[in-house]
Amino acid sequence: MPNIMLTRIDNRLIHGQVATQWTSYVGANLLLVANDKVANDKMRQGLMDMAAPTGVATRYFTIQKTIDVIGKAADRQKIFIICETPQDVLKLVEGGVPIDKVNVGNMHMADGKRVAVGVVAVDDDDVAAFRALRDKGVKIEVQKVPSEAKENAEKLFI
Template sequence: MPNILLTRIDNRLIHGQVAVTWSNHLGANLILVANDEIVNNEVQQSLMDMAVSDAMETRYFTLQETIDNIQYASDEQLIFLVVKTPQDVLKLVKGGVPIKKVNIGNMHYTEGKTQITSTVSINDSDKQAFKELHNLGIQMEIRRVPDEKSKDIMEFIK
């Protein structure tokens, strides 16, 4: 079974908080980005890799590649899984990826979303995905950085 230390929803994917703060806090040695768009964008991958230390590995997979290949992760890989949306997490979980805990970091406001915290805005589709994940027993918290007090996402979903 893969060593997934934490799964983070962050619409910026890899940036300083993810590359340094969270990965060091977790003791991760691999940041795995599961995203269907970024996998074909080498420029964006290179920019994200600049934020990551040389000691940290990065991989960029589509959601389906993650589902198909995560079971082949070596025992030495301590994985910090990063996705853009709760729908991505739900697809991975339904596909058999053993996700137990989800950190919700950045879900920026766009038209049609409601801001629920300073860093998280959600729409009806997001709410539905969070409800399904909750019903599947996935633990979920809103927390920007490790030393911040966490908030249960379900307290904001009616």
């Protein structure tokens, strides 16, 4: 069983808050970005590598590759999975990745989205994905950084 320390939804993927606060807070030594676009974008990977803490490995896998290889992770790997959308997390869960909790950090406002809570904007597809995750027993928490209080995740379902 993979040693997943945290799964987070943050459309910025690896950036300052992830690198400096969440990674050390959960004790991760591997940042795994599960994202189909970034898996094939060496430039974005390079930018994110620069934000990653020293001594912490990074991997950039497609959703399917994550599903296929996560079970082969070594016990010493303390994995922090970062996804861009709730739909990606749902695909991982449906593919058998043992995720029992997801931290929602940042989902930018865009056309067709509405602010649900804090810096999290959702559309109907996002709400449906969050509901499906909850129905599968995944606990959903909204929290920007570890030092701040969790926000009301129920607002994601409205």
